[in-house]
Amino acid sequence: MNERKDRLKIIKKLIKENKIDSQEKLLELLSNENFNVTQATLSRDLKLLKVSKVPDTSSGYYYSLLEEELQKVSEERNIMDINRGLLSINFSGNLGVIRTFSGYANSVAIAIDNLELDEIIGTIAGDDTVLIVIKEGLAPDELLKQLRDRFPELEL
Amino acid sequence: MNERKDRLKIIKKLIKENKIDSQEKLLELLSNENFNVTQATLSRDLKLLKVSKVPDTSSGYYYSLLEEELQKVSEERNIMDINRGLLSINFSGNLGVIRTFSGYANSVAIAIDNLELDEIIGTIAGDDTVLIVIKEGLAPDELLKQLRDRFPELEL
DNA sequence: ATATCTATCGTATATTTATACAGCATTTAA
DNA sequence: TTAAATGCTGTATAAATATACGATAGATAT
Secondary structure: OOHHHHHHHHHHHHHHHOOOOOHHHHHHHHHHOOOOOOHHHHHHHHHHOOOEEEEOOOOOEEEEOHHHHHHHHHHHHHHHHHHHHEEEEEEEOOEEEEEEOOOOHHHHHHHHHHHOOOOEEEEEEOOOEEEEEEOOOOOHHHHHHHHHHHOOOOOO | OOHHHHHHHHHHHHHHHOOOOOHHHHHHHHHHOOOOOOHHHHHHHHHHHOOEEEEOOOOOEEEEOHHHHHHHHHHHHHHHHHHHHEEEEEEEOOEEEEEEOOOOHHHHHHHHHHHOOOOEEEEEEOOOEEEEEEOOOOOHHHHHHHHHHHOOOOOO
């Protein structure tokens, strides 16, 4: 009965889509989605998800996944930067070669660096080409798959 | 008796410098700084500051000024990107001309755009040059001053 | 199969936090 | 000056949240 996982997902969704100011309210919404738990469990869930209650501008509070938002902000920017310059990507051995519009290689490489991917050891940028050195033993296909998984917006 | 203002400042500092997991603890620290208030007042202060209590990785909670952090993260990145490419800046009329290392113009321009400055209407990037169009009526000196004020790390 | 471990949960409760209300000082209006 | 309005606070308490403890179910090992 791996209900918790599903529940966590729904909680995330509910928090994003609604302004919720107490666990009690969230419990109701959960109940509508056919998850029936107690406040105690919900409290634990929120801790797992690192959800916190932030003071609102007007006069109240609401729950928010701030850590995620923080990551997202910076991640989104990087992905935009990559997409902006990227023309193609190809592999040979443990090297990836990205072709970019002229002059964009640097910004693409910086953005890739900023993603801090375990799978990538480092990058070098020319004018319209970025060389990516992939971690030993990792197959390019595997890397591509993981990237697409993790960053669906990435146009690879 | 404008004690609250001072207190809010100290609270910010304390929150940045310590891992605080309850208002009670924060009250102690405040007391050390010679601010003696009740938990009720502190709760109100935290609301004003939009401080929230976030779940910690390990197993606890701590107070954090997330809104500020979120802005900072994205701002810091932009400033890094600018500094990385920037060689010089000069003005003529309502235009600013930034020279960059070859290939960096684009990433510098993007970063400037991302700062969303009221004073700047737009930018265009070549390969090693960024053109900045300044808001009508604003003197270049004034713009520089404001930028340095607002972003001390910026190497202009 | 039995024992041991692990993860998840509810109950009950402790802890923490927000706020209604009243008081006081300061400011503003009359 | 007096009255009304405003901002800030403490007290007391309500409301919200976290957690100790025990129970249960499923997994893993013996």
